[in-house]
Amino acid sequence: MNEERALPIDSLDATEMPDGLPRQEPVAAVRPSQVADRQLPEATLSRLTGYLRVLTSLQADGQHSASSGVLAEAAGVNPAIVRKDLSLLGSYGTRGVGYVVSELSQHISKALGLTQEWRVAIIGAGNLGRALAGYGGFRNRGFDVVALIDADPQLVGQRIGELVISDGTDLAAVIARDQANMVVLAVPAAAAQPLCDELVKCGISSILSFAPVPLQVPAGVHLRKVDLATELQILAYHAQDVD
Amino acid sequence: MNEERALPIDSLDATEMPDGLPRQEPVAAVRPSQVADRQLPEATLSRLTGYLRVLTSLQADGQHSASSGVLAEAAGVNPAIVRKDLSLLGSYGTRGVGYVVSELSQHISKALGLTQEWRVAIIGAGNLGRALAGYGGFRNRGFDVVALIDADPQLVGQRIGELVISDGTDLAAVIARDQANMVVLAVPAAAAQPLCDELVKCGISSILSFAPVPLQVPAGVHLRKVDLATELQILAYHAQDVD
DNA sequence: CTGTGTGAAGTTTTTCACAGCT
DNA sequence: AGCTGTGAAAAACTTCACACAG
Numbered sequence: 001m002n003e004e005r006a007l008p009i010d011s012l013d014a015t016e017m018p019d020g021l022p023r024q025e026p027v028a029a030v031r032p033s034q035v036a037d038r039q040l041p042e043a044t045l046s047r048l049t050g051y052l053r054v055l056t057s058l059q060a061d062g063q064h065s066a067s068s069g070v071l072a073e074a075a076g077v078n079p080a081i082v083r084k085d086l087s088l089l090g091s092y093g094t095r096g097v098g099y100v101v102s103e104l105s106q107h108i109s110k111a112l113g114l115t116q117e118w119r120v121a122i123i124g125a126g127n128l129g130r131a132l133a134g135y136g137g138f139r140n141r142g143f144d145v146v147a148l149i150d151a152d153p154q155l156v157g158q159r160i161g162e163l164v165i166s167d168g169t170d171l172a173a174v175i176a177r178d179q180a181n182m183v184v185l186a187v188p189a190a191a192a193q194p195l196c197d198e199l200v201k202c203g204i205s206s207i208l209s210f211a212p213v214p215l216q217v218p219a220g221v222h223l224r225k226v227d228l229a230t231e232l233q234i235l236a237y238h239a240q241d242v243d
Numbered sequence: 244m245n246e247e248r249a250l251p252i253d254s255l256d257a258t259e260m261p262d263g264l265p266r267q268e269p270v271a272a273v274r275p276s277q278v279a280d281r282q283l284p285e286a287t288l289s290r291l292t293g294y295l296r297v298l299t300s301l302q303a304d305g306q307h308s309a310s311s312g313v314l315a316e317a318a319g320v321n322p323a324i325v326r327k328d329l330s331l332l333g334s335y336g337t338r339g340v341g342y343v344v345s346e347l348s349q350h351i352s353k354a355l356g357l358t359q360e361w362r363v364a365i366i367g368a369g370n371l372g373r374a375l376a377g378y379g380g381f382r383n384r385g386f387d388v389v390a391l392i393d394a395d396p397q398l399v400g401q402r403i404g405e406l407v408i409s410d411g412t413d414l415a416a417v418i419a420r421d422q423a424n425m426v427v428l429a430v431p432a433a434a435a436q437p438l439c440d441e442l443v444k445c446g447i448s449s450i451l452s453f454a455p456v457p458l459q460v461p462a463g464v465h466l467r468k469v470d471l472a473t474e475l476q477i478l479a480y481h482a483q484d485v486d
Numbered sequence: 487c488t489g490t491g492t493g494a495a496g497t498t499t500t501t502c503a504c505a506g507c508t
Numbered sequence: 509a510g511c512t513g514t515g516a517a518a519a520a521c522t523t524c525a526c527a528c529a530g
Binding site for chain 2: 040042045046049050052053074075076112113114116120130131132134135138140181182205206207208212213214216222224226227228229230231232233234235236238239240
């Protein structure tokens with residue numbers, strides 16, 4: 001298997017959906033005995049995924065170890081922050097040497113929760129939903145797309161790659177049948193919030209939405225948003241003075 | 244659709260690595276005379292796009308004005324930060340009342356550079372590229388998709404919606420013909436960097452990449468990245484303790 | 487009185503810089 | 509000598525809280 005990917009760049013920002021309310025305490029009670037695995041800063045988190053990609057490439061290249069400097073350059077960040085990020089997972093580096101590629105890769109995967117199986121249901125079999133269903137980048141990274149769902153009877157039953165579009169009118173049943181534990185929402189804006197509510201009722205607590213609307217989810221449900229128009233708008237802003 | 248590519252870790256600082264400075268764009272030496280329009284914080288920027296969306300729907304609802312509280316709730320943020328963000332554009336609110344929807348909408352659009360025409364070329368007519376070409380959310384927001392480009396002769400000439408896939412072997416010609424000033428890269432990982440370089444040569448300075456690789460671009464070129472796998476990985480992390 | 491605009495306080499994240507392993 | 513791990517300083521960003529305009 002020579003699956004390979006290369007370095008990340010510095011995926012910043014991204015749209016950030018807050019958990020909703022101005023909560024005060026996230027649930028206190030830190031576990032001092034446990035490694036401080038939990039509660040990695042959001043910023044660290046997105047860099048970690050980048051390091052992981054770099055490490056995968058390095059591993060494919062047969063590199064045994066790498067210093068924070070090398071990782072930093074490949075990931076497009078500052079070496080100090082690489083060390084700080086990694087030290088949050090525990091200290092797995094060797095002074096004077098760096099980090100053992102395979103080992104670090106393991107640790108990060110574990111910290112990110114990638115060792116467990118993630119079963120993704122894609123809701124919305126329109127252009128985007130179908131494109132996502134065919135995207136190899138998910139499966140390669142441990143995310144198994146187990147269902148492609150739409151409420152349109154015209155689409156139900158149609159075959160897309162290895163998937164057959166399931167009937168979304170009984171969402172709970174499909175989610176349960178395919179044992180999805182994560183959902184990608186690729187539906188029109190108007191449909192997003194109602195679906196979101198329904199998903200929460202089904203027990204889904206991780207949702208990646210492509211719908212260009214702010215969604216409200218109860219605390220405890222994790223929602224991330226990818227907003228294509230927003231990305232272009234931000235580019236437009238930056239491009240103004242350059243063009 | 245997995246492409247791979249042995250990454251040239253050792254040769255990655257070709258383009259933009261600074262000579263020793265903190266990789267920033269020191270281009271501007273602070274222009275006090277210039278309006279403080281430029282240089283909106285990145286965080287503010289992504290919220291502004293959110294407000295814009297909220298305003299659009301308020302406008303459609305016939306609302307004449309809205310307070311920071313209303314905007315904040317709809318956008319899922321804190322009212323104070325709405326006021327702070329908006330005050331960075333200048334003070335367009337009325338004390339005791341709020342903001343005039345249509346007016347504010349204008350101001351934000353202008354600040355984001357959305358008043359000019361943006362002509363987007365999508366490179367890569369695979370699943371994702373085609374899906375993006377058919378995505379209405381771009382045009383609605385002032386981004387005109389003027390070309391869908393691929394180098395595969397099998398695809399060239401094929402019609403997708405209102406677009407005909409253009410031949411990417413002479414990228415410069417297509418970009419020039421269609422007068423694109425922004426590019427969306429929806430190509431396999433291996434193709435991304437070379438294309439990126441070529442685009443820069445064509446004078447493109449705003450690129451939105453979906454390729455899961457870090458891309459190097461010279462200073463002055465704006466690159467944003469959307470990484471689907473990263474999003475799922477971050478969700479996975481958060482979901483660990485919940486599931 | 488209502489709701490903006492904003493200094494000041496608070497919080498989070500990044501960078502610096504260096505002691506201390508290997 | 510080289511590079512990690514980390515306090516401490518700096519910067520960025522958010523929230524508070526209140527004077528004051530309408």
